[in-house]
Amino acid sequence: MEKQLTENETERLTISALKARETAYAPYSRYTVGAALLAESGRIYCGGNIENASYGATNCAERTAFFKAVSEGERRFKAIAIAGGLEGQEPAEYAYPCGICRQVMQEFGDADFRILVVKGKEDYREYRLKELLPCGFGGESIQ
Ligand code: THU
Numbered sequence: 248m249e250k251q252l253t254e255n256e257t258e259r260l261t262i263s264a265l266k267a268r269e270t271a272y273a274p275y276s277r278y279t280v281g282a283a284l285l286a287e288s289g290r291i292y293c294g295g296n297i298e299n300a301s302y303g304a305t306n307c308a309e310r311t312a313f314f315k316a317v318s319e320g321e322r323r324f325k326a327i328a329i330a331g332g333l334e335g336q337e338p339a340e341y342a343y344p345c346g347i348c349r350q351v352m353q354e355f356g357d358a359d360f361r362i363l364v365v366k367g368k369e370d371y372r373e374y375r376l377k378e379l380l381p382c383g384f385g386g387e388s389i390q
Pocket of ligand 1: 307343344
């Protein structure tokens with residue numbers, strides 16, 4: 248049986264992702280992204296994108312959230328919610344995770360890992376990682 252997110256988990260995630268946009272450091276693109284990551288422990292870790300004048304050193308919001316959580320000892324995760332848009336504005340579109348972030352999700356997400364792309368508190372789309380990263384490369388591939 249596939250694990251579903253509860254209504255309460257979904258609501259906490261969407262609200263937290265929208266709020267996490269406020270923590271972004273995005274002086275170059277002015278595109279702020281917030282991510283909220285639900286660990287198996289029940290805790291939610293939030294992150295924003297962190298840009299750099301040397302653009303390639305930029306870290307996406309999703310990876311900020313993952314690295315905060317993993318460095319606090321978390322290893323397994325149920326879901327992540329992502330919201331992005333121009334600074335100071337509501338999201339105009341659903342913000343899908345970049346390829347590098349999908350690969351980080353593959354490393355730490357469980358089999359049913361969910362991705363919520365969020366435009367508003369009750370306006371989101373839900374995917375399984377398997378849909379957004381089919382035939383992914385993971386630890387089991389190098390056993
Ligand atoms: N960005 C994210 O935070 N997550 C993604 O999955 C895609 C892109 C950020 C990086 C950069 O600061 C800004 O969005 C514009 O690319």
